[in-house]
Amino acid sequence: MGIAQIMEVVAVGKRVVRFRQSLARSISSILVISTGGSEGREGPIIQMGAAFASVVARGLRVSPERARVLVACGMAAGVAGAYNTPISATLFVVELVMGSFTMAVFGPAIISAFVSALLTQTVLGKSPLYHVPPFEINLVSEVIPCIVLGLLSGLSSVLFVRTLRWSKKLFKRSGLKDEWRMALGGLGVGIIGLYFPEVWGNGFEGTNHLLKADVVLWFFVALFGLKILATALTIGSGGVGGVFTPALMTGAALGGSIAIVFNQLFPYFTISVPGYMLMGMGGLLAGTTRAPFLGIIMMFELTQNQNLVLPMMIVSIVAISGAKLFERESLYVEELKDSGVEWKETPETSALANMKVKEIVRRDVGLIPANVPLSEIIKIFLQTRAFYVFVGDSNGRLQGVIDLHDLKEFIGDTGLSDPDTSRFIIAADLVREVPMVTPEESLASATEKLWLRDLGWLPVVDSEKNRKFLGIITRRDLLGAFDREALRNSRFFTRVRTDLALGNEVGYFELPEHHRLVQVELPHDFYGLSLAEADFRRRFGVSVLAVKRLTRDGHERRFVPTPEDRLEKGDVLIMLATDEATERLQKGVAYSQP
Incomplete structure (x- = not known):
C-alpha cells in the first residue's frame, strides 16, 4: 500500500492500513534506497506512521471518521x-490529503507533526537539511526569471510524472516476473550511477552536492534528465518508496540550469545559482503535488532561509498553473484514478464521488417493443402517470425514449388527430437518443449528465456498446442518495436495502430506542469459537448482524455469519446493541456464564 492508497483510506475509507504489510513495504523501500535505488525516504516513514495510527485507532475502537483523522x-x-519540517507536514495532510483546514483535522495534525519533529531534532539536531551559502534574491529585478523558473518547473513536473507512468506501463507490459523487473531496473540505475553517482539513493546527498558543486551547465542538465530516468526505473520496476526527495533533486538541477543560462545571456541579473536551485526544488514539488x-513552506523549513518565501510564492503558483496545462491532477490523485477511485477536495466529497449508479438504480421500469403502434403508446400515457416510455428490441437492448411532449402533434382535443396516420407510426419512428449511464459510473458523472441536458431521469444500460436495458435513475434518487450519504454517520439511522417486487429500494431505518449499530473488534476469548458457541445474544444482549474480515491484500470482506461459522483473530463484529451491552462484551462481563 503506497502513499496514494493511504490517501484512499483517508478519503473513502474502503481499505485498511495493515501493519505487517506496511512494515514489509517499508523494509523493502529501505533496502532499495540503501542499495542505490532512486526513491524518496518519506515513503516508508509515512507508511509506518499511517499503519501505527491505524493500529491505535483499532485498539481504541474509535469511529471510522476519527480513524481517518488518526491515519492522516x-x-x-x-x-x-x-x-524535520513540522509545518510542511501539517500542510501535506490538510492541503493534499484531507483537503480541509478545519480544526478537527488541523489541530491533531499539528500535534502529531510537532511531536515527530521534536523527537527528530532531539536525535539529529536542529540544523537545516540542506546547507546553502548566504544569498539574496532581488525580487523586483528578477520577476521575469522567477516566472520562467516557475513555468519550466511546472512543465518539468509533468515530464517527471509522465515518465514514471510510462515506466510502470512498460515494465508491466514486459511480462517479466517481479524479481526480474526489479533486477532490470536496478541494472539500469547502476549503469547510470557508474558515470553519475549523484543519482544513486533518494537524492539527498546528490542535492547537497549540487548546491556546493562548480557551476557547469552540462552537468546540471545531465543530472536533471538522469535523475528522472533513474527514479522511473526504480519506481516503474516495482519500487515502493516516495518521490519527494528525487523530485527535489530534479528541481535543484533545473533551477541551477536556468540560473546559469540567465547569467550567461543576461549578465545584468547576477542571479544566485544556489537560490534558484532551491526555488526549482520547491517549484517541482508544487507542480508534482499541486500543493x-x-x-513554499517546505523550502523555508528545509533551509531556514526567509529570503525564499516571497519568490517561492511566484514560482509555486506559476508552476502549478503550467503543470495544469498538461496534467489536471497531482501524481497521487492520478494514481488513485488509475485504481478506480474518484478523488475530490475533501473526504466527504470523495465519498460521494465514489458512490455508483448501481446503488440507486430503479429496476421496475420496462421496455416496450419497437413495433408498438402509436395508438397503443398513447393509451400507455393515458392509463398511467408516466411522462416517458423506453423502447427496446427483442433482446432487451435500449433503442431510445419517447417523451409525452413529443406526441402533442398527434393528439387533438378528443384523441388522435389523424387515426389513419397513427396506424403507420410505430414506436421505432418516435424514439430519440438520450444520455445513458452504466452501473459502475459514479453518481457525480450521472448528475452532470442530468443537469447538462436538463433531464429528470437517465436510462441505465450494461454498457454503451451493448445497451442492454437495466432500469433508470432519477434526479430525485440522486438528491436522496446525497442526502442519505450526509446522514450516513448518524447514530439514529442506518442504511438498509429492501428487495420488493417493484425493485430495490435504499433508505434509512430508524433504530430502536437506545440502540445503535457498532463495530467491535472480536475479543480474545472468542478466537476460534463458532457463532453458536459464542452465544453473544444470550450472554451479552447484542445481535451480531455481520462480520468484517480482512483479506490478504488488505481489502474488507463482509458477510452474514451462520451459527457454524468460526470467528478469527482480527474479525470485526457489526452488531445492533445498546452502549451498555457493547461495554459488557468488550469487558467480557456476561449476563451469565455458559
Whole structure:
C-alpha cells in the first residue's frame, strides 16, 4: 500500500492500513534506497506512521471518521520525521490529503507533526537539511526569471510524472516476473550511477552536492534528465518508496540550469545559482503535488532561509498553473484514478464521488417493443402517470425514449388527430437518443449528465456498446442518495436495502430506542469459537448482524455469519446493541456464564 492508497483510506475509507504489510513495504523501500535505488525516504516513514495510527485507532475502537483523522496524523508525523519540517507536514495532510483546514483535522495534525519533529531534532539536531551559502534574491529585478523558473518547473513536473507512468506501463507490459523487473531496473540505475553517482539513493546527498558543486551547465542538465530516468526505473520496476526527495533533486538541477543560462545571456541579473536551485526544488514539488503552500513552506523549513518565501510564492503558483496545462491532477490523485477511485477536495466529497449508479438504480421500469403502434403508446400515457416510455428490441437492448411532449402533434382535443396516420407510426419512428449511464459510473458523472441536458431521469444500460436495458435513475434518487450519504454517520439511522417486487429500494431505518449499530473488534476469548458457541445474544444482549474480515491484500470482506461459522483473530463484529451491552462484551462481563 503506497502513499496514494493511504490517501484512499483517508478519503473513502474502503481499505485498511495493515501493519505487517506496511512494515514489509517499508523494509523493502529501505533496502532499495540503501542499495542505490532512486526513491524518496518519506515513503516508508509515512507508511509506518499511517499503519501505527491505524493500529491505535483499532485498539481504541474509535469511529471510522476519527480513524481517518488518526491515519492522516500518522502521515503528518511521517513527513515531519523524514524532513524535520513540522509545518510542511501539517500542510501535506490538510492541503493534499484531507483537503480541509478545519480544526478537527488541523489541530491533531499539528500535534502529531510537532511531536515527530521534536523527537527528530532531539536525535539529529536542529540544523537545516540542506546547507546553502548566504544569498539574496532581488525580487523586483528578477520577476521575469522567477516566472520562467516557475513555468519550466511546472512543465518539468509533468515530464517527471509522465515518465514514471510510462515506466510502470512498460515494465508491466514486459511480462517479466517481479524479481526480474526489479533486477532490470536496478541494472539500469547502476549503469547510470557508474558515470553519475549523484543519482544513486533518494537524492539527498546528490542535492547537497549540487548546491556546493562548480557551476557547469552540462552537468546540471545531465543530472536533471538522469535523475528522472533513474527514479522511473526504480519506481516503474516495482519500487515502493516516495518521490519527494528525487523530485527535489530534479528541481535543484533545473533551477541551477536556468540560473546559469540567465547569467550567461543576461549578465545584468547576477542571479544566485544556489537560490534558484532551491526555488526549482520547491517549484517541482508544487507542480508534482499541486500543493502551493506545501512547496513554499517546505523550502523555508528545509533551509531556514526567509529570503525564499516571497519568490517561492511566484514560482509555486506559476508552476502549478503550467503543470495544469498538461496534467489536471497531482501524481497521487492520478494514481488513485488509475485504481478506480474518484478523488475530490475533501473526504466527504470523495465519498460521494465514489458512490455508483448501481446503488440507486430503479429496476421496475420496462421496455416496450419497437413495433408498438402509436395508438397503443398513447393509451400507455393515458392509463398511467408516466411522462416517458423506453423502447427496446427483442433482446432487451435500449433503442431510445419517447417523451409525452413529443406526441402533442398527434393528439387533438378528443384523441388522435389523424387515426389513419397513427396506424403507420410505430414506436421505432418516435424514439430519440438520450444520455445513458452504466452501473459502475459514479453518481457525480450521472448528475452532470442530468443537469447538462436538463433531464429528470437517465436510462441505465450494461454498457454503451451493448445497451442492454437495466432500469433508470432519477434526479430525485440522486438528491436522496446525497442526502442519505450526509446522514450516513448518524447514530439514529442506518442504511438498509429492501428487495420488493417493484425493485430495490435504499433508505434509512430508524433504530430502536437506545440502540445503535457498532463495530467491535472480536475479543480474545472468542478466537476460534463458532457463532453458536459464542452465544453473544444470550450472554451479552447484542445481535451480531455481520462480520468484517480482512483479506490478504488488505481489502474488507463482509458477510452474514451462520451459527457454524468460526470467528478469527482480527474479525470485526457489526452488531445492533445498546452502549451498555457493547461495554459488557468488550469487558467480557456476561449476563451469565455458559
